[in-house]
Amino acid sequence: MKQGFQRFLTRVLPHITIVLAGMFVIFWILDILNPTMNFINREISNKLLIIFCTASLVTSIVTIGLERKTD
Amino acid sequence: MGEKNELNHKKKRMSVSQMIVMDLLLLAASMGVFMLFDYVLPQKSSNQGTVIADVSDSKDNSFTLPEESSEETKEETTEETTEETTEESTRSRRKGGDRSGNTNTTDIASDSTDAENISSSQVKTNSFETYTNENVQLTISQKETGSGSDKITYYVADIYVTNIKYLQTAFAEGTYGKNIKDTVLNIGNENNAVFAVSGDFYGNSEEGVVIRNGILYRLDINDADICVLFTDGTMKTYSPEDFDGEEVIAEGAWQAWNFGPSLLDGSGGILGSFNTNSYLNSSNPRCAIGYVEPGHYILVVVDGRNEGYSKGVTLSELAQIMSGEGCVLAYNLDGGKSAAMVYQGEYVNQPADGGREVSDIILIGGE
Numbered sequence: 474m475k476q477g478f479q480r481f482l483t484r485v486l487p488h489i490t491i492v493l494a495g496m497f498v499i500f501w502i503l504d505i506l507n508p509t510m511n512f513i514n515r516e517i518s519n520k521l522l523i524i525f526c527t528a529s530l531v532t533s534i535v536t537i538g539l540e541r542k543t544d
Numbered sequence: 545m546g547e548k549n550e551l552n553h554k555k556k557r558m559s560v561s562q563m564i565v566m567d568l569l570l571l572a573a574s575m576g577v578f579m580l581f582d583y584v585l586p587q588k589s590s591n592q593g594t595v596i597a598d599v600s601d602s603k604d605n606s607f608t609l610p611e612e613s614s615e616e617t618k619e620e621t622t623e624e625t626t627e628e629t630t631e632e633s634t635r636s637r638r639k640g641g642d643r644s645g646n647t648n649t650t651d652i653a654s655d656s657t658d659a660e661n662i663s664s665s666q667v668k669t670n671s672f673e674t675y676t677n678e679n680v681q682l683t684i685s686q687k688e689t690g691s692g693s694d695k696i697t698y699y700v701a702d703i704y705v706t707n708i709k710y711l712q713t714a715f716a717e718g719t720y721g722k723n724i725k726d727t728v729l730n731i732g733n734e735n736n737a738v739f740a741v742s743g744d745f746y747g748n749s750e751e752g753v754v755i756r757n758g759i760l761y762r763l764d765i766n767d768a769d770i771c772v773l774f775t776d777g778t779m780k781t782y783s784p785e786d787f788d789g790e791e792v793i794a795e796g797a798w799q800a801w802n803f804g805p806s807l808l809d810g811s812g813g814i815l816g817s818f819n820t821n822s823y824l825n826s827s828n829p830r831c832a833i834g835y836v837e838p839g840h841y842i843l844v845v846v847d848g849r850n851e852g853y854s855k856g857v858t859l860s861e862l863a864q865i866m867s868g869e870g871c872v873l874a875y876n877l878d879g880g881k882s883a884a885m886v887y888q889g890e891y892v893n894q895p896a897d898g899g900r901e902v903s904d905i906i907l908i909g910g911e
Contacts, residue, residue, distance in 0.1 A: 488567055495571040496578065508821045509748075516750055517582055 482535045490532050493525035588721040589761075596793045597758035597775050599709040607777055607839025609681045609704045651817040652825050655860040667868070673887055675738055679706045680908055682739055684887055696861070697854035698830075698846040699885050699893050700869055701739060703908065705839055708777050708798050713743060713756045716903050720754070720761050722747050725901035728884040729891060737907035740886045741843050742831050744803035745878040747903030752802035753789070756904070760797075763789045769804030769819050771875035772797050777838025781806035781875050783819060799906075807832065807863035807874040814863040820876075827856040829883040829896045833906065834871030842869045843906065845885040849896040856896075878902065 500512035512518055558566065666689065673684040681704040689696050705711050714735040716726035724747060732740035746754045746762075753770050754762040770782045775796035782792075783806075792800070805818040818825065829848035835841055844865060848856020857865065859876060866874035881900040885892040891899075 488570065491567050492570045492574050495567075496574055499571075499575060507823050509824065511749070515582065517578070521578075 482531065483539070486528055486532050486535070490525070490528040493521060493528060496521065497525065583723060586721060586724045588719055588724065591720060591761055593720065593756075593759035593761045595758060596755065596760045597796050597798050599707065599758060599775050599798065606707050607705065609676075609679075609706060650819075650821060652820055652822065652859075653817045654814055654863060655858060656814075673892075675887075675908075679710050680704070680738075682908060684739070684885075684892060686892075690855075693851050693855065695852060695854060696846065696857055697893075698844055698857075698865060701741070701843040701885065702869075703739075703841045703843065705841075705908075708773070708775050708839075710908060711773070711799070711841065712907050712909060713799055714740075714905050714907055715756070716747075716901070720756075722750070725903050727899065727901055728905050729886050729889070731902075731905045732886045732907055733889060735905075735907055736910045737886065737905070738888060738910045740905045740907040741845055742878055742882045742884050742902050743904035743906050744801040745882055745902050745904065746802065748878075749802075753787070753800045754802065755797045755800035758798050760793065765789075766802065767819075768802055769806040769875070771801045771804070771806065771833065773799040773835075779833075779835035779841075779873055779875075781873055801833070801875065801877060803875075803877050805859065805876055807859065807866055807876060808834075808871060810873055812867050812870070812872045814860065814867055818859050818863075820859060824876075824879075825859050827858050827861075828879050829854075829856050829881070830862050830879040831877040831883040831885075832862055832866055832874055833877060834866045834869060834874040836870050836872065842866065842871050842874075843885070844869065845883050845893045846879075847883070847893050847896070848879075850894065853894070877906075 497513070500518060503510055503512050668688045670686045670688060672686075673682075675682040683702040685700045685702070687698050687700060703711070712735070714731055714737070716724045716731050718734065726734075728740055728742050731737075744752075746752060749766065751764040751766040752762060752768070753765065754760075755772070758775070765784045765787055767784055770784065770787050771779065772782065772792050773779045775798045781804075805815075805820045807815060807818070809815055827848060830844070830846040832844045833841060834844065844862070846857050846862065846865070847854035862876060863874065881896045881898075882902050883893070884895045884899050884902075
């Protein structure tokens with residue numbers, strides 16, 4: 474169980490972060506092309522942003538932890 | 545043994561290129577799911593609205609129809625020069641602080657050169673359709689100005705109603721909600737419309753004011769101007785900062801649209817700046833509603849993105865058209881591929897790229 478969670482943190486979460494980052498880059502480009510689409514300010518985008526921030530935060534903490542462990 | 549495990553472990557790992565491909569596929573799938581839920585799947589709302597104005601029992605004719613169409617409009621082909629409006633007003637607008645609305649608007653100065661292009665060129669009236677019953681008088685004209693790649697073709701519906709209840713709106717599938725869409729033609733047919741134009745595409749946004757046929761569905765203010773048609777036949781446009789929902793309801797709001805911007809200053813003068821963004825300000829197909837006096841309205845659809853037929857207009861040019869049609873107030877509705885005008889079950893204009901499905905229309909019903 475613990476190993477599965479660790480695997481999720483180290484292997485899956487970084488990909489979730491990458492995918493969400495990619496989605497927000499696309500939203501940003503689309504909003505520049507047509508501001509009335511307003512992808513970034515949508516309610517669903519705000520929820521995705523919270524997930525993105527959490528994923529980024531956890532990924533960063535795990536990466537720093539692993540780095541310190543190997544040192 | 546340990547080395548073997550390590551080798552197996554390494555074999556299981558994807559190469560970097562495989563990982564990049566996998567992430568890109570995941571990204572594409574995630575965007576697909578997002579678009580599906582946000583733009584495609586209809587989301588019917590449980591919001592049935594609140595009746596704030598009821599004119600259905602009103603039998604008295606508040607306004608009178610003009611006795612006869614003028615000889616000028618009966619001519620098959622006429623040429624006229626739109627009166628140049630010298631009075632230009634400027635408007636300073638206080639933006640809504642840190643609030644980020646759903647239209648990302650800013651003040652964009654109106655372009656007097658654009659407006660002059662319309663006012664100085666000859667406007668040719670090619671054809672017309674008329675519809676009259678005891679409560680409605682409707683005249684549709686096709687007008688052209690410019691030539692070659694600068695040619696602009698637009699359609700003007702001059703509408704008189706005896707009571708505001710004859711100027712109606714309708715939702716796609718008769719339902720308020722998100723992503724519930726249909727063509728202007730189909731929505732019009734479902735509502736027995738003699739005449740219809742595209743509305744403000746309220747379903748494309750989660751915010752904004754939506755009042756239709758005296759029913760309040762939504763009263764969230766975003767960054768866009770608001771246009772309100774009252775039961776007494778008057779029309780007003782508001783900046784988001786000046787809009788007071790309770791006051792508007794108390795005054796008897798019959799319809800409210802939230803797209804914009806407002807184009808004229810209340811006396812027919814073109815506003816000095818428009819509350820919009822640069823994307824919306826460019827040359828595009830357009831749809832606009834104009835107010836002349838209680839009971840007398842102008843609906844205009846400008847075709848665009850079709851070189852040699854019609855290039856579309858900027859907001860300044862649209863403002864000049866509306867001013868030239870005699871409007872004192874005018875308001876831009878959803879344009880682009882949405883801009884469509886339907887009369888007697890047929891498209892009057894040529895919607896850009898075949899048009900698109902919209903969430904609402906403005907209509908004149910049959911007898």
